[in-house]
Amino acid sequence: MKNVLNQFRDYLLEMKQYQHVSALLQWDLQTQTPENGQERLMELSDRTAARLFQYATAEEYGRMLEELSEPQQFERLDPAMQLTVRRLLREHRRLLRVPADFYNEYASARTRSGRAWEKAKRSDDFSLFAPHLDKVITLTKQYVNYMEPDADPYEVLLGLYEEGIDSETINCLFDEIKDGLRPLLAGIAAAPAPDLSALEGHYDIDAQKKVQRLLLDYIGFDFASGAVGESEHPFTTRIRFGDVRLTNHYLEDNPISAMFSAIHEGGHAIFEQGIPAELENTAAEQVDLMGLHESQSRFYENILGRKKQFWIPIYDKLGELLPQLKQVPLDTFYRAVNLVRPSMIRTEADEVTYCLHIILRYEIEQAIFRGNVSAKDLPGLWNDKMEELLGIRPQTNAEGILQDMHWSDGSFGYFPSYLLGSVYDGMFLEQLTQELGDPDQILAEGRIQEITGWLNRKIHRYGSLYNSAQVIERVCGREISAKPLLDYFRKKYSEIYQL
């Protein structure tokens, strides 16, 4: 007779294998399933989701979790297994409150809404998406209400993506950023814009894919444990231990977009690849702390990738792959990747105005969940807020509310993670500089792997064993603050724009 811990491990493995299937189906659906095959694949995906729901709500599973959480059993578990029992028991109790039929309806509505969003975005027709969005909003409210009937729904959603950071903390950080950026952005707007015409031209997509390979190798992505695909919206997904995949999209007139998406997604992937085998099949293997996750992708993309020194060791190779760049001095390239100006698309925005794109989405999410705004009013609200925060107004919904996929699949509460990630990055940069020395010099000398090593030792190897607030405390020894990020912006852009 197996003891309860071994039974539980077997059960977890089975669940993990279903999740593995589900992740592969989602990957296929988002990267290559032909249009006429999508409906049947979505049915299969719904069925897998339903099976996983059964696993997570089964009586025997609940019994094992309850038994393992009793003090005499619990104390004997290692930290990763303690976390697993605690987290999965909470999830189990939450899901037990959700009717299975409702859960399946919700999963199915999200998958379909995702496909409708793609079509709506492509044809710039919000009306194709609006009924799906309304349905997803209604069902998301219901879902959260089932899980935590006594809590504020938006607070619960925030907690799904960044455990331990509430809206009060986010409000303080975001207000400080909004106020802090105003004078900096006014100064930049008044400064002369750099001449970037040398970068204009047509850039071969195959060559851009080779650049992507170069960049991913350079920052430390392990191709033996990862793969790359193509999708409408770049993303990274952990299929299973040893298989972390990312996607990208390419623009013929703008090679910089795909470069920085590759570095961003590569940062997510390096985090996932840095989670050690000891944590496999425990809850610590799964990092749902999206602020922490974004802090890693954005550390590579912005803090490192937008430094001139990042490019010094590879700029010649870049010129070999994209011959147009041979005519572009590194200084001009550096100015181009740090061009600060208000723009419509979040994923293409510079690192400074990017903050305002997130604050806009955060404010709209609160209007949806606390102010009951419905889908039909969202395009107008979006455009008004763009004007208020960035001083520009979208002319189409494709460059407005349709640009991001997150709301189509019910991921409300996710957006703040991006900016939280940058806030953490300001702190990590200060700490890394204290411990390793000047990152400019480390990068210029081609020692980027020392930085990856530091991030791995301090953050990646623990998976989600600690939540973000705990990671900050362990790594930096102090509480979360937006000040280091604002200091970093002020110092860097005062130099670039000679303010």
Ligand code: ZN
């Ligand atoms: Zn990301």
